[in-house]
Amino acid sequence: MATASMLVKVPVSVDADKCIASKGCTVCVDVCPLDVLVIDINNGVALMQYDECWYCTPCEVDCPTHALTVDIPYLVK
Amino acid sequence: MSAEYAEKEVDILVVGGGTAGPMAAIRAKEANPRLNVMLIEKANVKRSGAISMGMDGLNNAVIPGHATPEQYVREITIANDGIVNQKAILAYASNSFQMIQRLDKWGVKFEKDETGEFAVKKVHHLGNYVLPMPEGHNVKKILYRLLRKNRVDVTNRYKVTRVAVGQNHRVSGVMAVDTRTAELVFIKAKSVIICTGAAGRLGLPSSGYLFGTYENPTNAGDGYAMAYHAGAELSGIECFQINPLIKDYNGPACAYVTGPLGGYTANAHGERFIECDYWSGQMMLEFFRELEGGNGPVFLKVNHLAEETISTIENILHTNERPSRGRFHEGRGTNYRQDMIEMHISEIGLCSGHSASGIWVNERAETTIPGLYAAGDVACVPHNYMLGAFVYGEIAGLEAVKYCENMSADKTDSDFMAHESERILRPLKRKSGITPYQAEYKIRRLVNDYLQPPKVTKKMELGLRRFSEIRDDLNDLWADCPHNLLRAMEVHDILDCAEMAAVSSLYRTESRWGLYHYRVDYPEKEDDWLCHVQLYKDGEGQMACKKIPIEPYIFEPDAGDVQAYERLRIVARDML
Ligand SMILES: Cc1cc2nc3c(=O)[nH]c(=O)nc-3n(C[C@H](O)[C@H](O)[C@H](O)COP(=O)(O)OP(=O)(O)OC[C@H]3O[C@@H](n4cnc5c(N)ncnc54)[C@H](O)[C@@H]3O)c2cc1C
Ligand code: SF4
Ligand code: SF4
Numbered sequence: 001m002a003t004a005s006m007l008v009k010v011p012v013s014v015d016a017d018k019c020i021a022s023k024g025c026t027v028c029v030d031v032c033p034l035d036v037l038v039i040d041i042n043n044g045v046a047l048m049q050y051d052e053c054w055y056c057t058p059c060e061v062d063c064p065t066h067a068l069t070v071d072i073p074y075l076v077k
Numbered sequence: 078m079s080a081e082y083a084e085k086e087v088d089i090l091v092v093g094g095g096t097a098g099p100m101a102a103i104r105a106k107e108a109n110p111r112l113n114v115m116l117i118e119k120a121n122v123k124r125s126g127a128i129s130m131g132m133d134g135l136n137n138a139v140i141p142g143h144a145t146p147e148q149y150v151r152e153i154t155i156a157n158d159g160i161v162n163q164k165a166i167l168a169y170a171s172n173s174f175q176m177i178q179r180l181d182k183w184g185v186k187f188e189k190d191e192t193g194e195f196a197v198k199k200v201h202h203l204g205n206y207v208l209p210m211p212e213g214h215n216v217k218k219i220l221y222r223l224l225r226k227n228r229v230d231v232t233n234r235y236k237v238t239r240v241a242v243g244q245n246h247r248v249s250g251v252m253a254v255d256t257r258t259a260e261l262v263f264i265k266a267k268s269v270i271i272c273t274g275a276a277g278r279l280g281l282p283s284s285g286y287l288f289g290t291y292e293n294p295t296n297a298g299d300g301y302a303m304a305y306h307a308g309a310e311l312s313g314i315e316c317f318q319i320n321p322l323i324k325d326y327n328g329p330a331c332a333y334v335t336g337p338l339g340g341y342t343a344n345a346h347g348e349r350f351i352e353c354d355y356w357s358g359q360m361m362l363e364f365f366r367e368l369e370g371g372n373g374p375v376f377l378k379v380n381h382l383a384e385e386t387i388s389t390i391e392n393i394l395h396t397n398e399r400p401s402r403g404r405f406h407e408g409r410g411t412n413y414r415q416d417m418i419e420m421h422i423s424e425i426g427l428c429s430g431h432s433a434s435g436i437w438v439n440e441r442a443e444t445t446i447p448g449l450y451a452a453g454d455v456a457c458v459p460h461n462y463m464l465g466a467f468v469y470g471e472i473a474g475l476e477a478v479k480y481c482e483n484m485s486a487d488k489t490d491s492d493f494m495a496h497e498s499e500r501i502l503r504p505l506k507r508k509s510g511i512t513p514y515q516a517e518y519k520i521r522r523l524v525n526d527y528l529q530p531p532k533v534t535k536k537m538e539l540g541l542r543r544f545s546e547i548r549d550d551l552n553d554l555w556a557d558c559p560h561n562l563l564r565a566m567e568v569h570d571i572l573d574c575a576e577m578a579a580v581s582s583l584y585r586t587e588s589r590w591g592l593y594h595y596r597v598d599y600p601e602k603e604d605d606w607l608c609h610v611q612l613y614k615d616g617e618g619q620m621a622c623k624k625i626p627i628e629p630y631i632f633e634p635d636a637g638d639v640q641a642y643e644r645l646r647i648v649a650r651d652m653l
Contacts, residue, residue, distance in 0.1 A: 001509045001510050001511075001553070001555075002509065003509050003510075003512065003555075030121055030123070031121055031123055031124040032120070032121075032124075033120040033121070033124060033125050033126075033129060033293060033295045034120070034288065034294065034295060035120065035234070035256060035257075035560060035563070049560075050560060052287070052288045052294070052564075053288055054288055054289075054290070054293060054294050055289075055401045055405075056129055056130055056293070056399070056401070057130060057400055057401055058124040058129055058130060061130075061400075062124070070401060071404070072326070072401060072404060072405050072408060073286055073288075073289065075284050075285055075286040075289065076284045076286050076289045076325050076326065076327070076405075077325075077405070077408055077409075
């Protein structure tokens, strides 16, 4: 069975200059109920890895540096 | 025996750390600190479940001076079209006020008037039960503090997949999978409390976005599937949950917040067409008719209110519960001052918090399996909402403590673990196949096509055929990482819930609960069907239903009040 991947725009964006994941922060990854955020180990910044978002915003509200923004997913917007 | 799983042992295992779950664990530990109580959660209890960002208010507070337990039991009996176990509703109603006082003492903020009394509002048809909590953001923080204080063993990021029943037919533990490493664990327990919330990923939202559901989409119906496979009875599954929501955004607007402030549900002409905005099946049927009729679509109207009132509404709706409502409206240029808010009906779900579908429980939160309890949206106590989840979480926690004190753990057959480990890990062992996304999308699209009311017999039969074909496809599910394995396991739950929804809807050959069970080919409500429909796994492993009688009412509903619920439509408009 062959598979293919399809790219989509994701609703969460992270300001790399503000994100302090490289200093050990994982708050947004910890709180997300859908577990769709990860820390990109290459550049030490949080990243949305799966387009499965409830636009519920704990990741944004709990981020200590206001680095993360939740937009309404494009299909819903 | 397979060595693919770790083993742990506790006294009480609470599954799901949203609303009911933390309360069950806290109250169990408070009652007996020596017991080993674990709270296991698919997400992280800090921000999990329906109340992750707080709540707009209590929808069903029974507060002396505003309502009595008796009045509430009558109201819910009528709102749920007679199909209730009044003892279970009464247990909620009698404990409602002490729970509000407990939460108040813990620091949850409820609206109070100048004299410091709770500021209760009227939204229901008959009594006064709505208590706003405009500053209700902190509920989860408070629960978390108490979990820590009482030394509950909190285990995050595990999906429980099955409940085990032991050799003496008592509950004996659960199987769970770490959602980040795919490691398996069998947790032996004397008692298990299922608090896994609604089946929120059943219908497909009209946006097509799988996770743009009304319910927190972490709740995929896991608890319904777990209880079914363990052999417990479920009830009222055919009484679907369908809610009036902001179109596309798919969250509440919410009439409970705006109603007491002067907002109302209107048609395209800005006119009211229903007497009462309390969410019932009858209300949803009128909503559906207006939506589909020439006067549709339907709106929430607040643009006639004073600036001060509108700012109050914005303040609640845009900071609490579903705070991204504000940015959604902004994106579309909708301003409450000028515009009406376009509304729609939600996808179908199973949820006793809003409707009546759930695991069968009595007034002690006991399921039909000894040692297994259920509380919250997943347990059949109709219209229970958030406070019902707290009250039944408490009841389940305290009952589980009593049960454990004189009970040893039942022994699980190791076949169970071997079989379940194999089922869980199968998608990871493949190198390619059907992705969980595709399987889930297809099931949920078929749920919309064949199960969304108005219900039609032939359509539901076709739906069952399609579901059984997909069941064969589940052998080809492929997961390339632990996260997608989580989604693959949820696909199993979603398919189970879809079949349960079809089977129980076909069984009840009448119409009841307004839109929730509106069967076009059986349009009338029938006296023979004034009974519960129980769904269970029969001796051959097949899904089966049976009728059980309703226990004699403690409080007979008033005939005049029954009519009030049935005549929700405003007559003047009907005649236009
Ligand atoms: C948007 C919205 C608005 C609402 N507004 C109101 C309101 O204003 N007033 C009111 O009274 N009620 C309201 N309700 C209803 C109320 O929130 C719910 O009835 C109540 O919170 C349900 O509690 P629960 O514990 O059953 O479920 P939840 O709080 O959803 O908790 C279920 C938990 O189980 C976890 N879980 C699920 N599956 C598994 C598994 N397999 N293994 C481990 N963990 C699992 C989930 O991650 C989740 O944390 C609202 C609900 C929603 C969705
Ligand atoms: S908005 Fe909610 S679901 Fe989306 S990434 Fe943030 S926490 Fe996760
Ligand atoms: S919470 Fe904020 S700072 Fe921390 S990892 Fe996430 S985005 Fe970065």
